[in-house]
Amino acid sequence: MALHCAxxxxxIRCNSIHPAAIMTPMWDAMLGEGEMRTKIIRSVEHGIxxxxxxxxxxxxxxxxxxxxxxxxxxxxxxxxxxxxxxxGSEARVENRDSLPANDKILERHAERREASPEVQKxxxxxxxxxxxxx
Numbered sequence: 864m865a866l867h868c869a870x871x872x873x874x875i876r877c878n879s880i881h882p883a884a885i886m887t888p889m890w891d892a893m894l895g896e897g898e899m900r901t902k903i904i905r906s907v908e909h910g911i912x913x914x915x916x917x918x919x920x921x922x923x924x925x926x927x928x929x930x931x932x933x934x935x936x937x938x939x940x941x942x943x944x945x946x947x948x949x950x951g952s953e954a955r956v957e958n959r960d961s962l963p964a965n966d967k968i969l970e971r972h973a974e975r976r977e978a979s980p981e982v983q984k985x986x987x988x989x990x991x992x993x994x995x996x997x
Contacts, residue, residue, distance in 0.1 A: 877938055880925050881942065882945065884946055886918060887919060917945070921944055
């Protein structure tokens with residue numbers, strides 16, 4: 864899309880924003896409440912290179928930048944707002960025993976973390992994913 868708009872001289876910049884580990888209500892069901900919530904937050908934050916969840920304002924600033932004249936020479940990018948997760952780390956749960964019993968998402972993540980260093984596994988859509996663990 865970015866190349867097409869540039870070739871047609873449309874003067875339209877095409878970029879996308881990819882947030883991850885942003886503390887929004889979407890996380891509430893996974894994080895739980897009380898002391899367990901605090902433990903899970905600390906565990907996930909341990910796997911984020913910047914050491915903390917992002918805030919919605921972080922995503923807003925990324926959008927503001929891309930919409931501003933300061934990004935006039937930026938097109939065709941995927942701007943990851945993830946605290947460095949895709950730079951070579953992963954948000955992960957460290958202590959599987961501290962997870963709530965009904966939290967299937969975190970349980971599945973813990974199982975993947977325990978897998979061999981490089982495995983292929985079917986994802987939720989039946990497609991094969993290559994997963995690397997360190």
